[in-house]
Structures are given as C-alpha cells and as structure tokens.
Amino acid sequence: xxxxxxxxxxxxxxxxxxxxxxxxTGENDVCLIDxxxxxxxxxxxxxxxxxNGWKLKAIFNTHSNADHIGGNSYLQKQTGCRIFxxxxxxxxxxxxxxxxxxxxxxxxxxxxRHKFLMAQESDAEYLSASVLPDGMExxxxxxxxxxxxxxRTSDDVVYLADCLSxxxxxxxYGITFIYxxxxxxxxxxxxxxMKARMFVPAHAAPSEDISELADYNIGKVHEIADSIRExxxxxxxxxxxxxRVFRKYGLSISLQQYVLVGSTIRSYLSWLNxxxxxxxxxxxxxxLWRRI
Numbered sequence: 238x239x240x241x242x243x244x245x246x247x248x249x250x251x252x253x254x255x256x257x258x259x260x261x262t263g264e265n266d267v268c269l270i271d272x273x274x275x276x277x278x279x280x281x282x283x284x285x286x287x288x289n290g291w292k293l294k295a296i297f298n299t300h301s302n303a304d305h306i307g308g309n310s311y312l313q314k315q316t317g318c319r320i321f322x323x324x325x326x327x328x329x330x331x332x333x334x335x336x337x338x339x340x341x342x343x344x345x346x347x348x349x350r351h352k353f354l355m356a357q358e359s360d361a362e363y364l365s366a367s368v369l370p371d372g373m374e375x376x377x378x379x380x381x382x383x384x385x386x387x388x389r390t391s392d393d394v395v396y397l398a399d400c401l402s403x404x405x406x407x408x409x410y411g412i413t414f415i416y417x418x419x420x421x422x423x424x425x426x427x428x429x430x431m432k433a434r435m436f437v438p439a440h441a442a443p444s445e446d447i448s449e450l451a452d453y454n455i456g457k458v459h460e461i462a463d464s465i466r467e468x469x470x471x472x473x474x475x476x477x478x479x480x481r482v483f484r485k486y487g488l489s490i491s492l493q494q495y496v497l498v499g500s501t502i503r504s505y506l507s508w509l510n511x512x513x514x515x516x517x518x519x520x521x522x523x524x525l526w527r528r529i
Contacts, residue, residue, distance in 0.1 A: 238253060239252065239253055239278075239282070239285070240252045241285050244392070244394050244434075245392040245393070245394055245434055246390075246391070246392035247260055247261035248260055248390045248392040248394040248435075249261075250396075250437050250443070251282060253273055253281075254274060254304065255305055255439045255440065256437060256438070257271050258388065258437060261291075262370040265290055266292050266294050267286065267291045267292070268296065268297060268370060269293065269296045269297070270296075270298075270388055271297075272296050272305070272306060272309045273307055273308040274303065274304040274352065274356075275307040275308065275356070276307070276310070278307055279307070279308030279311030279315070282312060283311075283315055286316075293316040293318045294318055295318055295319045295321065295368070296309055296321070297321050297369070298320065298321065298323075298364075299378075299439075300382040300383070300399065301326040301333075301336065301382065301383075303352060303353055303356040305398070305399075305439070306322075306333075306356045306359065307352060309330065309357070310357035311357075313359050319362060320359050320360060320362065321362050321364040321368055322362075322363070322364055323363075323386045325384050326382065326383060326384045326385070327363050330356075330358075330359060330361040331360070331361050333355050336354055337350055337354045337496070340354065340497060340500050341496050346492075348492050349496065354493065364386070371391065372390065372391025373389070373390050376395065378397065378398055378400045379417060379420040379424060380415060380420035380423070380424045381400055381415060381416060381424075382416050383416060386398070392434065393435075394434055394436075395433040395437065396437045396439075397436055397437065397438040397447070399438075400421075400425065400438070401428070401440070401441050401447065402441060402457075403441035403442065403450070404453055406440060407453070407454070407457050410488065411486035411487075412498060412501060413501075414497050414501050415458070415504055416504055418458065418462070418505055418507075418508035419511070421458065422458060425454050425458075428451045429447070429448045429452060431447065433445075461505065462505055462508070464482070465509065465515075466514055466528045468481045468485070469515050469527050470527075471527060472518055474524070474526070475526065478502055478506065482498065506526055513529060515527065515528050515529060
C-alpha cells in the first residue's frame with residue numbers, strides 16, 4: 238500500500254484505498270490528483286515525494302468525498318501547495334461539515350463528524366482549465382457526487398475518480414453511493430466509449446480497456462433501480478425502502494452505512510419518480526412511495 242507506480246511518461250499513481258494520481262510537471266515538480274483519506278495518507282505521500290526529491294506544487298481534487306481530500310490540509314501546510322476543486326466540490330472542500338450534513342439531511346451528530354465523512358478543511362480554489370499543467374485536460378464525471386471530474390494527461394492516461402466500482406465491490410456490497418442517477422448513467426455511457434493508453438479508476442484496477450467494467454456498472458444501476466421499484470409494490474416510507482434494501486442485499490447496518498445507503502436510495506427514488514416509474518403520496522403524516 239502507498240506504492241508509487243509508473244504508468245507512462247510523466248504519469249504515475251500511488252496505490253492506496255482511493256488511488257491517488259501523480260504527474261511530474263517539471264524536473265522536480267509534481268502535482269497530485271486527490272490526496273488520500275487523512276493526515277496519515279498525507280504523511281505517506283510526503284515520504285514518497287521526499288524520497289524522489291520532488292516538490293509538490295498543486296493538488297487537483299476530483300471531488301470532495303473525505304477519502305479523496307483527507308490529505309489536503311496536511312500536505313498544504315507542509316509544502317505550501319495550491320489546492321483546486323471543481324464547482325460545488327470546492328465549497329465542500331473548504332467547509333467539510335457540508336458532506337455529513339448533506340448525507341444526514343440535518344446537522345450531523347458527533348458520530349458522523351469523523352474523518353471518513355468529514356475531512357479537515359483546506360484552502361481550496363476553484364478548478365479551471367487555466368490552472369492545469371500543459372497537456373492536462375478536465376473530464377466532467379458528474380453523478381457519483383455533485384461536480385466530480387477526472388483528468389487526462391499528455392501521456393493519454395485517464396484518471397477516473399469514483400465513476401466506476403470494481404466487479405468485486407459490486408458483488409460484495411450490491412449498492413454503492415450515487416448522488417444523481419441520471420447524470421451517473423450518462424457519465425458511465427460516456428466513459429464506456431472512451432479510449433486511452435491507460436485508465437486509472439480510484440476503486441477498480443487500472444486497465445487499458447474500461448468498456449466492459451462500465452457496462453457492468455450500468456447494468457448494476459438498472460438492477461438496483463428495478464429492485465427498489467419492486468420494493469415499492471405497496472406504499473412504503475423512504476426509511477422502509479432503505480431497510481428493505483439492507484435486508485435484500487445482506488448489508489450490515491451502521492449509522493455511517495445508513496446515511497450513505499439512505500442518501501443513495503433517496504436519489505434512486507427521485508430518479509424513478511422523474512421517469513414516472515414511482516410516485517409519492519402523503520398519508521397519515523408521512524410521504525410514502527409506490528410503484529406506478
């Protein structure tokens with residue numbers, strides 16, 4: 238873990254729970270794509286930089302989930318690097334209480350204000366093409382989170398952030414976090430058609446051909462959507478749908494899993510409602526969902 242892997246030319250990645258991209262931008266200058274999950278990840282990245290005599294100039298965050306920005310604060314304080322994040326992700330990176338607040342739907346209790354959902358805040362700036370090294374391009378990848386992006390380097394290496402899960406993850410857990418199902422499916426369809434020398438997802442093995450895995454992820458989204466619609470055969474509350482999904486997929490309930498899976502289920506219900514496949518009704522002081 239935290240092994241530096243050379244991909245091609247100036248493009249590298251650091252093997253970690255959420256794979257980190259690294260790009261050499263000069264003889265001794267480098268930038269990172271994401272920064273790992275916490276201060277310890279930041280320390281391990283710093284050790285790699287020091288071992289190679291590299292100076293960190295910038296961190297380009299793909300999105301603001303805590304496991305991708307957790308090393309930001311430490312590395313910025315240690316190196317003075319600039320940090321850039323796309324769109325609304327920049328606000329989430331600067332004000333990290335927004336993530337657990339969004340997931341919970343209110344002020345998050347102490348048990349949700351931890352490093353897995355709430356990274357240390359960092360002084361992020363808005364990402365734009367003008368701040369990128371020569372030859373590096375932004376790839377919009379919305380859906381998993383608000384304004385998530387990936388990057389293509391001049392070596393034709395594409396860093397895909399969290400837009401794909403491995404088959405092993407999907408087979409084990411059944412359901413992974415999605416914010417906007419419609420946007421996520423469009424992203425997967427776009428990624429399926431991409432060509433590159435190498436694709437580097439954060440949570441799946443690097444590969445020269447990503448189309449089969451993209452197809453598998455698309456199929457899983459539709460499978461879950463069909464399951465949720467079936468679970469609404471009679472009017473049920475959002476929480477009851479969440480409980481039924483946990484039982485159907487054999488998931489272990491915890492507060493963290495409840496907010497992550499619960500948020501995802503509500504996103505599926507919104508998508509199904511927009512498509513005219515489920516409807517909500519007000520009954521006995523509750524909002525209930527039923528399939529159409």
